Amino acid sequence: MTWLKLVEGYMPMQMISELAGSILVFALINWTLNRAGMGIPKFWAGVGVWIYIQLYLKYRIYPPIPFSVRAIYGTVSACGIFMWVSGSEDAWQEFKRPVMNVMDGISGFHKGMRTVALIVIPLALGGFAYNSFLPSFEEPIELRTVHPAPPATTKVHGKTFVLQVVENPYRVNNEGKYDQAYTDARIVEQAMGRLMKDVNDPNYNPWDPNAEGYTKYVREGGEIFFQNCHFCHGDNLNGRGLWAYAFNPIPANFTDAGTIAQLQETFVFWRVSKGGIGLPGEGFPWASVMPPWEQHLTVDEIWKVVMFEYWHTGYYPRTWD
């Protein structure tokens, strides 16, 4: 199923714009048909749009969203449609006419429909009630805080780091001074593929034999990443490593704008050093398999691998101001 690009995770922007776009198309079609004198009855248009939204939420989004969330969207969209059909007295009369016709049984067909509805509605609601009373054991939903508040200080390998003050010692310019602008200019391009800017320039290619300083440290960080981290976070740092399928919570996707891109580098340093077990309670420290990397890496290695993650995804760490 590679022809259909699914909405991955909960990407609200994509979902809302797709829904809004399709509603716009429906409105256009409806308007054109009305102009051509072939208008769709308001009742069916309203019901149709509502069913469309439900089907969209159920089948377009992956991983699937739980029923309770769909129910909320369903109610909100029903309210929206109700406001549309009851915008004026005429519109409201037009909307409810098919329902009233069936209730009044104005013709043989409508009488038949009424009989069917009288039988189907109690059965359907009774069946729905039976299903909800039947003991069922769906996977419980447990909401976890992905970026909990960091502590003020953290102690790694016997040294205390004040997170608001400390700087990555390897994020340096060619004079050896901390320089975020210098290093930001050397990360990969924020375009499809996220490729390095120039493969033949030691300023940009960490694998160039003449690479020095920041660029060389990126390579050293990458070596650590590809010996330790890619098993879960993946060869493209997108959280789709070898064992991503086995673990829950799933590994973080660094290429997503919602992870390292919106965090300070020192926050990442703290998360990497302390791992899952070092999270506060809202982060579910008991479930995360993220290693406390202080058990496996030196402080220098952690700084380098954090820097590599920013380089490879083309993101800048957030600054404190």
Add this chain to the structure above:
Amino acid sequence: MSKSRYGSNLARWGVCLTVSVLLGLGLPLSSGAQEDLPEGFKQQGLPSPPPAEQIEAGKRVYFTKCVWCHGVEGAGDGPGAVRLWPRPRNFNAGTFKIRHTASGQLPLIDLDLLQTVTHGLPGSAMPSWEGILTEQQRKDVLAFVTTQLVQDRSWQDEEFEELFVLQLDQLTPKQNTPESIKRGSELVVEKKCIECHGLEGRGDGNAFNLKDDWGFSIQPADWHKCWNFRGSRQDPYNVRNIFRTFSTGLNGTPMPSFADNTSVDERWDIANYVNSLCEREHEIPAPQGQVSDQTAQAFSTALPLPIDPLTDKPKSNFVIPSKFVEGDLPTDENDERWKLVPRRWLAMGGQITHKPRNFVNRIDDMWVQALYNETHIEFMFRWDDRTKSIQEDEVDWDPTEVNLGDYGVEEQAPQGTTFAEDPFHQESIAAKQKDGYAVYSDGVAFQFPVKWQELPAPRKPRYFWGDERFSVDLTKWTADGTLGVYEGTGWDQDLTELDFQEEVEVVKAEWANGRWTVIVKRPLKGDYEEVAYLEAGKYIPMVFFAWDGHNGDVGRKMAVSAFYYLVMEPQIPLTTYVYPGLITVGIVIIEGWVLGRRANRRKEKGQA
């Protein structure tokens, strides 16, 4: 015109059409056969060399994305390689596994290699690059790899290279009828597939003596996990992938091409059989690879497991349902009552949180089922393991000890840059896979939180043998016959034996044809302060662990699962039937009332 005459006309047309289609298909194939090509192959010209700009563009892709595993010279020795098995491809010799071309030949760049980069190689660390690199970028990097890193051969070498291409698009897969599957099951014996892949196709036939072209240990594929086939192209249950691999072989490995000694028809039968062995929702037993008519029928109609598009593995369900049964619990895996309850697929990853980390886990999944009666619960674990491993020499440590670093149980060192200087990479995991590890015992274990009823939701004891505040009870079986129940209070804290272990029983533990079946029975209740008190209708958190002794797995070096929930399904209460009935009656009354009022109003309007 009568109906029957119309029908026979249609049949005649159908025969004509079929014959002409067959002729159309057969002509190019038979003309190929005249040049001594195997059935289904056709010769194709060599590709033209890529332009220099494309090679340069590909170099940029390669040094951003690929170099980390495949290395600067493309020798498969980047920094990632030391802890990988299967190892990253060494491009230098131009040896590629997944191809449409005949055995020993170069692959098609724009088909085989492009598909590999696009879909990745499941079961290895090579990911799918679709959606990450554009198609143009993927083609660019192939231009770089095939011209600059493949050094011993060339796609432009008219003298030595030719391409005989399997015409897979023009072949129609044979329907997977029971007859075809049955014939396939006989052919895999006749063609000696089972010598390596094992009687039941779990890859256990010749697990230790096979090597690839570079001398590294390599294992035959496990046909029961098609989602791990390297050539599965993100479409694991597609029989064409198996047909292709079987027709062209895997260069650089002991897997030969069977194009010369099997007909196309036979190859479809084998592919159908191999495909039918890939796991389905319910187990379809074919012990010793014996396929009865009934089994073949079941194979031909079983639906594939749903595959998760995010991971390309079967979808996980974290709830393990257990059903109540009357009387004694089953004594073996053939008890009909196991069919009452679905089996769950447990995804397993290497334990990489604490030392010694397990970078290569040879157990990547297990199947579990659970049944319970008034007093006991029984778990059946089944998992594929190519080797039965039982530790022979006595070890120095106690079963309750967990910190085995002092006894020399260590993780793979990173090697760093010295790795590339060692031409045979003797210190890599891939090199150690053959004889590098001391053999320990296989094993399986599961943990429950003690006093889970009192845990403040969603708090659980840590997945790794509990923590200081919340302890777990860990039931662990090892292949040397020990079954213990221990209290766990943390990943680095020695376990404590519990008296409860006297009441736990291994009902069955058997390794056969590359698979363990272990059935463990334990009382629902023990000392409330010491062991989990299992109750129906509740979500009880569980974590699973597994050890493969031939992988050097022991202590913390193991495979581990995420949290799952055991749910012992209670009997259905009476209210389930009563309330919906009441609701239905209520709706009928409301309907009557609404219609009555409507009719009255119309009448009033009419009178007015």
